[in-house]
Amino acid sequence: MIEKMYIDGEWVLAESGETREILNPATEKVIATVTEGAEPDAFKAITAARRAFDHDGWSEVAALERARLLYAVANKLEERAEEFAELDMLDNGKPLREAQFDVSDAVGCFRYYAGIVSKPQGQTYNVPDAMQAMVVREPIGVCGQITPWNYPLLMAVWKLAPALAAGNTVVFKPSEITPLSAIKLFAIFEEVGFPKGVCNLVLGAGPTVGQTIAASHEVDKIAFTGGTVTGRKIMEAATGNLKKISLELGGKSPNIVFDDVDLETAVDWALFAIFANQGQVCSAGSRLLLQESIHDRFVELLVDRAQKIEVGPGNEPNSEMGPLISEAHMNKVLKYIQIGLAEGATLACGGKRINRKGYFVEPTIFTNTHPEMQIVQEEIFGPVLVVQKFKDEGEAVRLANNTIYGLAGAVFTKDGARAQRIIRKLRAGITWINAYHPTYNEAPWGGYKQSGIGRELGTFGYEAYTEVKQININLLDEPVGWFKRE
Numbered sequence: 098m099i100e101k102m103y104i105d106g107e108w109v110l111a112e113s114g115e116t117r118e119i120l121n122p123a124t125e126k127v128i129a130t131v132t133e134g135a136e137p138d139a140f141k142a143i144t145a146a147r148r149a150f151d152h153d154g155w156s157e158v159a160a161l162e163r164a165r166l167l168y169a170v171a172n173k174l175e176e177r178a179e180e181f182a183e184l185d186m187l188d189n190g191k192p193l194r195e196a197q198f199d200v201s202d203a204v205g206c207f208r209y210y211a212g213i214v215s216k217p218q219g220q221t222y223n224v225p226d227a228m229q230a231m232v233v234r235e236p237i238g239v240c241g242q243i244t245p246w247n248y249p250l251l252m253a254v255w256k257l258a259p260a261l262a263a264g265n266t267v268v269f270k271p272s273e274i275t276p277l278s279a280i281k282l283f284a285i286f287e288e289v290g291f292p293k294g295v296c297n298l299v300l301g302a303g304p305t306v307g308q309t310i311a312a313s314h315e316v317d318k319i320a321f322t323g324g325t326v327t328g329r330k331i332m333e334a335a336t337g338n339l340k341k342i343s344l345e346l347g348g349k350s351p352n353i354v355f356d357d358v359d360l361e362t363a364v365d366w367a368l369f370a371i372f373a374n375q376g377q378v379c380s381a382g383s384r385l386l387l388q389e390s391i392h393d394r395f396v397e398l399l400v401d402r403a404q405k406i407e408v409g410p411g412n413e414p415n416s417e418m419g420p421l422i423s424e425a426h427m428n429k430v431l432k433y434i435q436i437g438l439a440e441g442a443t444l445a446c447g448g449k450r451i452n453r454k455g456y457f458v459e460p461t462i463f464t465n466t467h468p469e470m471q472i473v474q475e476e477i478f479g480p481v482l483v484v485q486k487f488k489d490e491g492e493a494v495r496l497a498n499n500t501i502y503g504l505a506g507a508v509f510t511k512d513g514a515r516a517q518r519i520i521r522k523l524r525a526g527i528t529w530i531n532a533y534h535p536t537y538n539e540a541p542w543g544g545y546k547q548s549g550i551g552r553e554l555g556t557f558g559y560e561a562y563t564e565v566k567q568i569n570i571n572l573l574d575e576p577v578g579w580f581k582r583e
Contacts, residue, residue, distance in 0.1 A: 100110040100131040100276070102138065102300045103283040105145035106293030109300070110312070112137045114190040116557070117273060119489055122190035123410035123455040129188075134301035139158035139268070141308040142297035146239040146266035147315050156236050156264050163262055166210035169199050169289035174282070175204045181278055185249050186411040188275045190419040190456070191374055193411050202538070203254040206554075209538040210262035213559050229570040234491040236264035237341055238317035241310035243303065244279075245323045246272035246422050253279050254321050255542075255553050261296070265564040268297045268316065270306050274423060293327070302325065314338040315440075318562070321345070322379075325502075325547050332380030341560050345379065345543055347476040348504030351497035352382035352533055353487075353519060355510040356390045363509045364398045367482075370533035371506070372406060375418055376480040379548075380505035382533050384473065385484045386496055392486050396464055400446045403460040407512035408451060420456040421479055427456040430479035435473040437463050442483070468499050476502070490515065494522045503545030507533045 099116055101108040113131035120126065149155045151395045174181065181203075182196040189196070223229040240260045244252040253271060260267050271279040279298060286296040299306050311319050311334035317343035321331045325346040335342050352370050354363050370382025387395050409416040421427040427450065434448050447461030461481045466473050473483050487493040497506060504524040510516050526544040529535070536542065536554075543552035550563050 098130070100129055100280050100300075102134055102280075103287065103296070103298040104138065105297065106287070106415055109138075110119055111135060112184050117300075119274065119277060120423070120495045121187050122422055123412075123457075125424075125454055125456075129277055131280070133273075133297045135305045135308045138301065139270075139306045139313075140450050141298050142268045142299045143239065143241075143310065143313050143315050145294035146268050146297050147158050151236050152265040153292060153294060154523070155266055155275075155292055155295050156238075158264065160264075163264060163304070164211040164520070166213075166291055167207050167258060170285050171204050171207035172213065173285045173289060174200065174207065177281075177285075181250055181281060182462050183412075184278045184281060185275075186419075186562055188277045189244055189249055189410055190271060191417070192416045192421060195374060195410065199251040200512070201253050202536075206251075206254045206505050206538045210258040210559060211554070213259075214262045220493045224569075226298045227572045228573060230296055230571075231568050232561065233566050233568060234263075235559045237562055237564050238265060239315060240267050240318045240320065240562060241263045241313070241316045242267055242269045242319045243307045243310065243319070243323070246270050246275040247277040247374060247379075250278040252322050253275060253282060254320075255558070256328065256457060257282075257296075259553075259558045260320075260562045261291075262559055263559060265318075265562055266295045268299060269499065270299050270301065270303075273300065273302050273310045277301050280320060289484075293485070296347065307331070308334055312337055318494075319491075320561075324349075328544050343553065344549040345372040345551075345553060346379070346547065346549040347478075347542065348501070348502045349384060349474065349476050350380055350382055350505040350507075350525065351386050351523070352496055353386045353508045354388065354395065354508070355493075355512070355515065356388040357511045358391075358509045360391065360395060360398060363397065363491055364402055366507075366509065366531075366533050368400060368402055368573075369402075370505055372403070373534060375421055375458075376482075377422060377478055378534075379382050379476075379478075380527055380534070382505070382507060383482060384497075386487050386493055386516065388493075389486050389488055392484075393552060395483060396462070397447060400462055404446050405461055406460050406549075408459065418460065418480065420454070421458055421499055424456055426479070427458060430458055430477055430481060433472055433475070433477045433479070433481060434461060437466075437470065437481075437483075440472065442466045442470060445484075447480070465518060468496060474500055490519060494519060498522075498524045501547045504545070504548035507531075513535050519578060
């Protein structure tokens with residue numbers, strides 16, 4: 098059976114007839130065959146979305162009706178939570194418990210944005226003339242959306258929920274290697290009754306489908322989550338019609354630990370910061386900055402705990418960390434480990450592929466690093482942690498901000514004032530004090546510097562899918578008198 102894509106209310110095969118096999122990274126076995134879209138399929142989806150927005154009335158559908166549809170999606174997704182969790186586990190490789198959290202967050206995201214659309218919006222202004230000045234928010238139009246493979250369902254929902262809530266139509270492209278939960282999600286969109294052309298799913302590769310969506314003058318906004326190099330290409334392609342852009346890109350985020358912490362607690366969070374989702378997280382705490390006085394003891398405890406992490410297929414009850422997404426990505430991560438060794442870093446633990454079927458790599462920790470190393474500066478996107486030392490607050494901040502990225506960061510200390518000082522000096526968009534990774538639908542997500550443009554989630558994520566319109570209403574029914582009558 099070939100899984101199809103969803104365009105203009107129909108499940109269709111690609112015009113080319115091409116297909117793609119989807120592998121389970123834990124077993125290297127084929128778990129599905131999907132149709133492989135290309136430019137003609139993307140054009141069809143864009144045309145359908147354009148018609149649905151401009152002519153079929155979707156942009157004028159009442160907010161409460163849009164909310165009703167999103168609540169219905171959330172309910173259906175919640176009913177099928179286990180099915181979706183198992184699908185992401187097989188498709189992505191992550192442990193089942195992580196996939197279950199993803200589904201729960203996705204349900205909450207739909208409900209959050211369903212709730213937003215019926216709340217007060219807009220502003221009014223007092224102006225010098227006899228005018229009523231106001232601002233309203235309106236949908237942007239056709240929104241192209243491209244998501245990565247590390248959170249197949251959740252990243253899709255982060256984009257789809259606010260876009261549909263705001264009254265836009267969408268052309269959605271999931272990662273070509275993890276499309277299965279998106280296909281099931283669009284089946285729910287069909288089931289609950291979204292009109293034809295409002296929700297369009299195009300499968301296929303980024304350089305073909307993604308590029309077509311980003312470059313199309315019929316698309317009003319492009320939203321992309323993925324690597325910074327690809328994000329730059331998306332941005333360039335979007336300049337043709339100066340479409341709105343949201344980019345959530347890479348990171349090399351610092352996790353700063355001062356010497357007054359409880360070591361066991363901070364070690365526990367440091368493990369979670371880098372090894373959750375196999376380190377395949379844009380906001381991962383991939384740089385651990387330790388104050389000199391606790392460095393040796395902290396590393397000793399950290400290595401001991403890292404070596405006890407159970408690595409295995411996501412469906413095994415004891416698995417705490419799964420495989421990397423693909424053979425190509427695994428080889429990229431292993432290459433970075435070799436680069437680290439060549440640069441003179443000390444391999445404290447891990448560093449090898451695990452000798453079993455699947456793309457498993459040991460939890461890996463490097464010490465004796467310096468800021469110029471590639472492994473310190475570049476995003477590895479795998480279970481590889483680099484440890485740095487610092488003497489005082491000033492050096493901690495300098496090291497923390499010393500990359501092209503600015504997505505996330507954390508500080509661990511019992512000194513509340515110091516925590517606030519450090520957090521405010523971090524050039525990062527998502528930060529934590531005495532924690533790492535918790536994220537909420539209610540709060541904005543996005544980064545500084547080359548970690549992206551714009552924000553997702555919260556009211557910020559909703560507003561990113563709206564245009565702002567100023568409306569001025571004259572309260573006096575009389576001539577303006579600017580030009581003389583005779």
